[in-house]
Amino acid sequence: MLSIQQLRIQQQQRLLIENLSLQVAAGEIVTLMGASGVGKSTLLNWLIGALSPAFTASGQCYLNQKQIDHLPTEQRQIGILFQDDLLFPHLSVGGNLAFALPAHVKGKARKQKLEAVLEQAGLSGFYPRDPSTLSGGQRARVSVLRALLAQPRALLLDEPFARLDAELRQQFRSFVFEEITKLNIPALLVTHDLADRPAQGRLLRL
Amino acid sequence: MRLTQLTRLNPHPPITWLLSAVAWLGLGLVLGLPLLGLLPVVSIGLNPIGWQMLWSDPQTLPALKLSLFSALSSTSLALVLACSLVFLFYPSKVWQRLQQQLPIFLALPHAAFAIGLVFLLAPSGWLVRLIAPLAAWTEPPLWTTTQDPYALSLSLALSLKETWFLFWVLTGLLNQQWLLKQTWVAQSLGYGLWQTGWQILFPQLLSRLAWPLLAVFAYGLSVVDMALILGPSTPPTLAVLAWQWFADPDPNQQLKAHSLALLLMLLLVLGAILAYALYQLLHFSLAHPQGKRQGIRRFGFLKFVLRYTLTLPFWLVLMLILLWSLAETWFFPHRLPAELSLQAWQQARFEPLYQSLLIGVGSVGLALPLSLIWLEWGSRQPAWLYLPLIIPALPFTAAQYQVALTLKLDGSLLAVIWSHLAWVLPYMLLMLTGAYRNLDERFMLTAKTLGYSHWQSCWSIKWRLLLRPILAACAVGFAVSVAQYLPTVFVGGGRIATVTTEAVSLSAGGHRPSLAVQALLQALLPLLGFALSLSLSQWYGRRHPGLN
Numbered sequence: 001m002l003s004i005q006q007l008r009i010q011q012q013q014r015l016l017i018e019n020l021s022l023q024v025a026a027g028e029i030v031t032l033m034g035a036s037g038v039g040k041s042t043l044l045n046w047l048i049g050a051l052s053p054a055f056t057a058s059g060q061c062y063l064n065q066k067q068i069d070h071l072p073t074e075q076r077q078i079g080i081l082f083q084d085d086l087l088f089p090h091l092s093v094g095g096n097l098a099f100a101l102p103a104h105v106k107g108k109a110r111k112q113k114l115e116a117v118l119e120q121a122g123l124s125g126f127y128p129r130d131p132s133t134l135s136g137g138q139r140a141r142v143s144v145l146r147a148l149l150a151q152p153r154a155l156l157l158d159e160p161f162a163r164l165d166a167e168l169r170q171q172f173r174s175f176v177f178e179e180i181t182k183l184n185i186p187a188l189l190v191t192h193d194l195a196d197r198p199a200q201g202r203l204l205r206l
Numbered sequence: 207m208r209l210t211q212l213t214r215l216n217p218h219p220p221i222t223w224l225l226s227a228v229a230w231l232g233l234g235l236v237l238g239l240p241l242l243g244l245l246p247v248v249s250i251g252l253n254p255i256g257w258q259m260l261w262s263d264p265q266t267l268p269a270l271k272l273s274l275f276s277a278l279s280s281t282s283l284a285l286v287l288a289c290s291l292v293f294l295f296y297p298s299k300v301w302q303r304l305q306q307q308l309p310i311f312l313a314l315p316h317a318a319f320a321i322g323l324v325f326l327l328a329p330s331g332w333l334v335r336l337i338a339p340l341a342a343w344t345e346p347p348l349w350t351t352t353q354d355p356y357a358l359s360l361s362l363a364l365s366l367k368e369t370w371f372l373f374w375v376l377t378g379l380l381n382q383q384w385l386l387k388q389t390w391v392a393q394s395l396g397y398g399l400w401q402t403g404w405q406i407l408f409p410q411l412l413s414r415l416a417w418p419l420l421a422v423f424a425y426g427l428s429v430v431d432m433a434l435i436l437g438p439s440t441p442p443t444l445a446v447l448a449w450q451w452f453a454d455p456d457p458n459q460q461l462k463a464h465s466l467a468l469l470l471m472l473l474l475v476l477g478a479i480l481a482y483a484l485y486q487l488l489h490f491s492l493a494h495p496q497g498k499r500q501g502i503r504r505f506g507f508l509k510f511v512l513r514y515t516l517t518l519p520f521w522l523v524l525m526l527i528l529l530w531s532l533a534e535t536w537f538f539p540h541r542l543p544a545e546l547s548l549q550a551w552q553q554a555r556f557e558p559l560y561q562s563l564l565i566g567v568g569s570v571g572l573a574l575p576l577s578l579i580w581l582e583w584g585s586r587q588p589a590w591l592y593l594p595l596i597i598p599a600l601p602f603t604a605a606q607y608q609v610a611l612t613l614k615l616d617g618s619l620l621a622v623i624w625s626h627l628a629w630v631l632p633y634m635l636l637m638l639t640g641a642y643r644n645l646d647e648r649f650m651l652t653a654k655t656l657g658y659s660h661w662q663s664c665w666s667i668k669w670r671l672l673l674r675p676i677l678a679a680c681a682v683g684f685a686v687s688v689a690q691y692l693p694t695v696f697v698g699g700g701r702i703a704t705v706t707t708e709a710v711s712l713s714a715g716g717h718r719p720s721l722a723v724q725a726l727l728q729a730l731l732p733l734l735g736f737a738l739s740l741s742l743s744q745w746y747g748r749r750h751p752g753l754n
Contacts (some may be wrong), residue, residue, distance in 0.1 A: 050390045053299055073497065074402075080394045087386055090409040095493050099405070100395045101499040110497070135496035150395040 008057030024186035034206035079152030085143035094127035229584040243605030251468035256461040265441040277426030280364035288372035293403025314688035322523025338539035428598035431691035467601035530722035550719035617699035625693035641675035681739035685732035
C-alpha cells in the first residue's frame, strides 16, 4: 500500500498542495486529474524523491508500512512512466531492459528472461534493435516493460498515454493496467483525459 | 513553415546580396586567409630534411613525451572532473553556487592563473608558507614543484582550468529536460547518482562533447604561455620548442619548427582517433548491463573534496596575485606581506593595458557585426568556421604570420586584431548560434507582415530580442582576445605588448610585485568585461521582464 500523509508543497510563497492525504491499495489504480500547473507532476516528483530545489515540501510517505520520504530515489522502489518513453538512446532495446533487470538473474538467463518478456509483449525479436527504429507504440511498451522489470513496489504514471493516437491508446492502456494488476502493486495515474481512468477506479481532483 | 518558404521564394533585393558578400568577405579574410597560409607552412613542414633534423635533435623525444602526457592527462582529468561535478551536484543548491562562480573561472586567463599557481605552489609559495612554521623552515625547501621536469604542475593547471570550460559546455547540454528525466528513470530503477551519471548520462554527453574535448586536447598540445610559466624548460614541451625554433632566424631551426608544427597536427589526429576508439570501447562495454546496483553511498566526503579542490585554487590565485601586487616586502616564511605599498602599481607599465583594451574592443567591434551578418545573411554553419578552435595554435599562428608578412602588415596593431579575430569570431559565433536558433521565427515574420524590411526587422526586433546573448558573446569574445599570447607575439612581431605578453615575459624575471601587477591587470580586464556585460544584461532584463 502507498500512503501519503499530510503533504504540503510550496514554491516560495505559492502554495501548491495543502494537506493532501491519500492511500492507494495494492493492485489499485488511482487517477489524478486537475488543470495544468496545479502540481500533479510536482507530486509525482516528490514521491520519487526528485523534487526540484525550487520547491519545499513537508509530509510523510509510506510504502508497505515503510517510511520512504527521506530516502534517495534509488532506494524507494517506485517506478515511473512519463509521457515520453525516455528509452536510453545509447542502449539497444535489450540493453534498456537489461539495465532494469536485477543483478540476481545472471549470465545466459538474463537474455532468455528478457526475450521471454519481449515475446509476451508482442515484441519478439526486438532485443538487438535500436530504440530509434521502433514505432511510438512499441517504444511505449518497452518503456513499461523496463519500469516493471525492476520489480517496483509502486508505479507512477505521468500522462503516459498522452502522446499516443486513439486506437493505440486503448490497446496500450489495457496492456499497462493488466501488467499492474499482475504485479499487484499500487499505482497513481496522472492524466488530462477522463477516458484514461480505469473502470471503477477512484478519481481524485487536485 | 509554409510562410517561411514563401518569404524565401521572394527575389533577393540587392542589399541582401551586398550583406551576404560582406559576410563571406569578412570570414574569408579572418579564417580563409590563414587557412590558405597553412599550405606553405605544411609544404615546408613536409621537407624530409626537416624531419631528419627533428628526429636527431635530443630534445624532441623527451619533449614529445611531455606534450603527450600533459595534453592527454589534462584532457582526460578535466573530462572526469567536469562530469563528476555534473553527476554529483546536478541539480542542487551547490550547482547554482558553482554556476554563479563559473564566469570568474572562465574569464581568468590561463597565464594569470598559471602565475597565481606559481605564487601558490612554488617552494617559496603560499602553501609551503602555510606549513613552514610547523616544519620550522626558515628557507624555502629545495623541492621542485612548479616547472617540474614531468610537467605535472602544467597538467594540473590545465586540468583545473579546462574542467570549468567543459563544465560550461555541459551546463548548456543539461538544459534539456529529457536528460533530467532520464536520470529520474534510472534512479527509480534503483541506480544511485554516481552509477546513473557514468552509465546513462556519460555515454550520451560524450558524443556531444567530442568537439569541445578535441579543442581542449589541441589547447593542451599547443599551449605556450602556460607552459613557459609552469612547464619544464630543459627540455620544454613541444609547443614551446616549436615556438623557440620559429623565433630563431637560423633557417635550419626554422625548418625544424615547421616539421614540428606538422607533428603537432599529426598528434591531434592521433589523439582524435584514440579517443574515438575509446568511445567505441565504452559503448561496447556498456551494451549489456548486468543490473548491479551499488549499495547506499552518500558521497558526502567526495562532494566536499571535489567542490573545494576545483574552486579554492581560483580564489587563492586571485588573492595571492592581489597581495603580491601590493607587497612591499614579503619574505619567506611570512604568510602575509610585512608591508603593503602601491610602489609596484606606481612603477607599472600601463601601455600593455591600453593595447589589450584597444585590441580586445577592436576585435569584438569587428567580430560582432560580422557574426550577426553571417548568421542572418551568410550560408549555413560550415564546420571550417571552427577550425581555429581545434587546430593546434602553432601551425595556425605561423600561417597567420606568413600572411601578415606577405601583406607587409606584421607588427601592426591592425594585424594583431586580425589575428585575434580567428579565435574571437568562432567563439562569438558559437555563443550566438544557439540563441539564434532558439528564437521564435514568427517574431520576424510578424514584423515583416507589418511592412518592415528584413534589415529593419533585424534591427528593431531580432537583435533587440537577442541583446542578452549578444552581450554575453561580447564578454566572451573580449576575454578570448585578452588571453591570446601566441598570435600577439607572432603576428605582432614582438613589437606589440599586451598584458598577456607582458605578464609572460615578466614571469621569467624575479620581481614578483611587478609580475603580479600585470597578472592582475590581465585577470581584471576580462572580469570587468563580464561584469559590464552581466550588469547591462540585468538592466535590460529588468526593463523587459518578458525576455526570460
